Amino acid sequence: MKTSNRLVTTFQSKPSLLSLYITAGFPKLPDTAVLLKELQKANIDFVEVGLPFSDSLMDGPTIQHSHQVALENGMTLEVLMEQLDSVRSEISYPLVLMGALNPIVQFGVERFCERCHQVGIDGVLIPDLTLSEYQKNFKTLYQKYHLAPIFMVTPRTSEARLLEIDAEGSGFLYVMSSSSTTGAANKTLSDSKAYLERIQALPLRNPKAIGFNISTREEVEFAHRYGQGAIVGSAFIRKLQQTDASKAVEDFVKELRLN
Amino acid sequence: MKPPVYRWLFLFSALPIRFFSSAKPIFTKMSYQVNQHGFYGPYGGAYVPEVLYPNIEELQQHYQHILRSERFQKEYETLLSQFVARPTPLYEARRLSEEIGARIFLKREDVCHTGSHKLNNTLGQVLLAKQLGKRKIIAETGAGSHGVATATVCALLNLECCVYMGEVDMQRQYPNVERMRLLGATVIPATSGSKTLKDAVNEAFRAWINEPEDTFYVIGSVFGPHPYPDMVASLQSVISKELREQVPAITGQQLPDYVVACVGGGSNAIGSFYHFLDEPSVQLIAAEAAGKGIETDYSAAATFLGKQGILHGTQTLFMQTPDGQVKEAHSVSAGLDYPGIGPQLAYLHHQKRAQFVAVTDKDALDAALLLSKIEGIIPALESAHAIAALRQLSLAPAQVVVVCLSGRGDKDLETYINYRSTQNTL
Numbered sequence: 001m002k003t004s005n006r007l008v009t010t011f012q013s014k015p016s017l018l019s020l021y022i023t024a025g026f027p028k029l030p031d032t033a034v035l036l037k038e039l040q041k042a043n044i045d046f047v048e049v050g051l052p053f054s055d056s057l058m059d060g061p062t063i064q065h066s067h068q069v070a071l072e073n074g075m076t077l078e079v080l081m082e083q084l085d086s087v088r089s090e091i092s093y094p095l096v097l098m099g100a101l102n103p104i105v106q107f108g109v110e111r112f113c114e115r116c117h118q119v120g121i122d123g124v125l126i127p128d129l130t131l132s133e134y135q136k137n138f139k140t141l142y143q144k145y146h147l148a149p150i151f152m153v154t155p156r157t158s159e160a161r162l163l164e165i166d167a168e169g170s171g172f173l174y175v176m177s178s179s180s181t182t183g184a185a186n187k188t189l190s191d192s193k194a195y196l197e198r199i200q201a202l203p204l205r206n207p208k209a210i211g212f213n214i215s216t217r218e219e220v221e222f223a224h225r226y227g228q229g230a231i232v233g234s235a236f237i238r239k240l241q242q243t244d245a246s247k248a249v250e251d252f253v254k255e256l257r258l259n
Numbered sequence: 260m261k262p263p264v265y266r267w268l269f270l271f272s273a274l275p276i277r278f279f280s281s282a283k284p285i286f287t288k289m290s291y292q293v294n295q296h297g298f299y300g301p302y303g304g305a306y307v308p309e310v311l312y313p314n315i316e317e318l319q320q321h322y323q324h325i326l327r328s329e330r331f332q333k334e335y336e337t338l339l340s341q342f343v344a345r346p347t348p349l350y351e352a353r354r355l356s357e358e359i360g361a362r363i364f365l366k367r368e369d370v371c372h373t374g375s376h377k378l379n380n381t382l383g384q385v386l387l388a389k390q391l392g393k394r395k396i397i398a399e400t401g402a403g404s405h406g407v408a409t410a411t412v413c414a415l416l417n418l419e420c421c422v423y424m425g426e427v428d429m430q431r432q433y434p435n436v437e438r439m440r441l442l443g444a445t446v447i448p449a450t451s452g453s454k455t456l457k458d459a460v461n462e463a464f465r466a467w468i469n470e471p472e473d474t475f476y477v478i479g480s481v482f483g484p485h486p487y488p489d490m491v492a493s494l495q496s497v498i499s500k501e502l503r504e505q506v507p508a509i510t511g512q513q514l515p516d517y518v519v520a521c522v523g524g525g526s527n528a529i530g531s532f533y534h535f536l537d538e539p540s541v542q543l544i545a546a547e548a549a550g551k552g553i554e555t556d557y558s559a560a561a562t563f564l565g566k567q568g569i570l571h572g573t574q575t576l577f578m579q580t581p582d583g584q585v586k587e588a589h590s591v592s593a594g595l596d597y598p599g600i601g602p603q604l605a606y607l608h609h610q611k612r613a614q615f616v617a618v619t620d621k622d623a624l625d626a627a628l629l630l631s632k633i634e635g636i637i638p639a640l641e642s643a644h645a646i647a648a649l650r651q652l653s654l655a656p657a658q659v660v661v662v663c664l665s666g667r668g669d670k671d672l673e674t675y676i677n678y679r680s681t682q683n684t685l
């Protein structure tokens with residue numbers, strides 16, 4: 001099984017991709033599987049599953065809250081792997097696991113990679129895993145277990161470093177539209193235009209998916225002008241707080257795209 | 260060129276206190292220090308999200324150079340002496356000595372301007388931030404000591420200042436909240452998690468992520484991503500630098516038998532230990548907050564209850580669940596109420612260079628009342644842990660014990676008053 005190919009084929013198959021972020025075990029513990037199946041029905045292109053962490057530095061209040069609820073619900077990496085294992089055969093799109101470094105290190109890095117491979121995770125995004133730490137302690141294991149390393153770049157990443165990151169990453173390059181935590185209220189996507197144009201002009205190996213500050217159909221379309229993928233996080237988590245899980249998916253995905 | 264092993268000795272070499280007048284250098288090596296990759300043995304490193312990489316890289320590239328530059332040293336030294344009121348005294352506490360049964364000397368960081376050792380660090384970091392051209396300072400604070408010290412230097416050097424403080428701590432250290440506001444700082448409550456120091460650190464990091472340009476994060480202790488632990492340690496090392504001169508002059512002994520300090524993140528402890536690390540005859544004692552006891556769920560004793568992992572950008576010991584979630588700490592003292600310790604201290608523990616003891620809330624409170632009554636010094640609740648730790652050591656009457664009295668107790672008056680009212684014997 002070459003799992004990372006799922007990300008590659010997805011990015012090869014369609015010009016514009018939509019991705020949603022979910023927090024594993026939120027709003028209820030079994031909702032991970034419920035949501036993933038609903039997202040399959042809604043024809044989502046790929047999904048990021050967030051492993052909750054008590055002290056997530058990259059997240060604003062909305063996603064932080066979802067992490068707290070998920071942890072209270074009993075979500076752990078062990079539980080998540082079991083949930084994914086049982087639901088994987090029913091979903092065909094690529095899965096990206098996103099999580100803080102410490103829970104993964106405590107689980108055991110090799111054991112983590114092996115389990116990711118077994119349950120059909122395609123890419124892994126660990127925001128506080130620096131490029132050099134990845135090269136030192138993760139790279140060979142990712143290769144052994146066919147996991148695509150997903151890295152973030154930001155408006156402050158120098159061009160030289162961006163190319164270095166692009167050389168190490170695979171699947172796609174996660175382009176943060178602004179320097180911010182998730183769900184920041186004071187930033188808008190259109191402010192990132194100059195930066196996104198600058199990135200667009202670079203000769204990158206990997207396709208790009210743009211995330212942060214995307215919550216409406218207009219913003220999804222704007223993002224698609226600069227990158228193949230558009231990732232929506234906080235806005236969907238907010239929706240899940242208001243609406244029943246299966247209905248939230250249907251409504252939300254409809255809202256975000258025409259087809 | 261001086262050999263690199265001496266690098267920190269010369270950092271403050273123009274201070275009134277000099278070690279270099281004797282022909283033979285006092286120190287021949289500096290062990291237990293950070294390596295070129297930012298690690299202390301297995302601990303340390305810089306685990307930051309990509310968005311903060313440029314900030315950390317900038318700091319890594321420039322901090323040593325700036326701290327050693329003549330311009331920095333001159334300004335820092337002048338302000339340490341004229342503004343902070345250094346050197347701080349080493350005071351022989353005779354009644355406490357009698358009570359404990361050893362010669363107890365207090366390193367009086369409580370007489371620093373703003374009431375704690377924290378100003379040694381904030382002064383250095385804010386000067387450095389200015390040299391890097393930063394316009395805005397952010398900081399976290401637990402007890403408020405670091406927040407007040409940061410706000411003070413920002414007032415002095417005319418920089419915008421924003422301090423993140425846990426909602427719980429804002430209540431229990433209220434006088435310091437108002438102090439920061441008087442000094443012109445904005446105090447922002449951290450309302451997530453346990454609403455204490457750990458969460459204030461989270462909020463400060465998030466604020467930095469949201470506003471990384473022009474902003475400098477002044478971390479208040481020896482934790483966080485490299486180079487913070489090393490930078491803060493070298494700024495606080497002025498404590499033991501002064502001790503190297505004061506101990507022979509005042510105690511008649513070349514070296515102390517013990518140096519004792521409390522540990523929140525560990526900055527006053529590292530500062531007190533720094534120039535004794537390579538003197539194996541000096542026993543280093545680190546007093547952690549046991550809270551209600553290390554056998555309970557309400558503790559902050561990281562070396563007793565912690566495990567190695569990654570918290571706030573560094574690999575260190577901290578309290579966590581088996582699946583790697585950070586546990587909430589408990590201590591009556593807001594400044595020690597943190598689930599981890601800095602990586603260098605974790606390394607000193609690992610190498611058994613320092614001995615860690617755990618002091619309960621109650622023992623610390625009793626020690627604070629005792630010191631007030633018999634020495635006329637009302638200590639900070641944090642520092643009271645170091646005083647209380649003395650009772651856990653088996654000391655001989657002639658032994659020289661230096662205790663870092665890291666701060667004064669004004670901020671803790673309400674806690675002391677309430678505690679005293681429950682003690683009908685006092």
Ligand SMILES: Cc1ncc(COP(=O)(O)O)c(C=O)c1O
Nearest residue numbers: 404480523524525526527594666
């Ligand atoms: C007076 C005093 N001592 C000690 C500490 C603990 O910090 P550290 O362990 O970094 O010295 C604090 C923290 O707020 C403090 O206010």
